[in-house]
Amino acid sequence: MLIITRKKGESLMIGDDIEITVSRIDDGSVKLGIQAPKNINILRKELYEQVESENKEATKINMSILKDIKKK
Structure with a gap:
């Protein structure tokens, strides 16, 4: 398993077409935004x-x- 540290507003890429962005961080939870092709x-x-x-x-x-x- 790969562990990556990100702050609010920062992203990571999976391949060329999937982007995961940290949208919000609260006590004990993280809200993620995921941009990916519709076929995924x-x-x-x-x-x-x-x-x-x-x-x-x-x-x-x-x-x-x-x-x-x-x-x-």
Whole structure:
């Protein structure tokens, strides 16, 4: 993991087309601005993990349905 120190108003670049800017710093939280191409999905990690988990569960359900259909 790369750790970078930034102050309010400072940015960092990821590749050539993603810019992350520190917008605000409060007690215990940081507000970030993210400028990226529209084709890049940006999700909070906890939401990403929830979607990933739900997708895995949906795959399990579909696979069991397919197995039942195959038996008939």
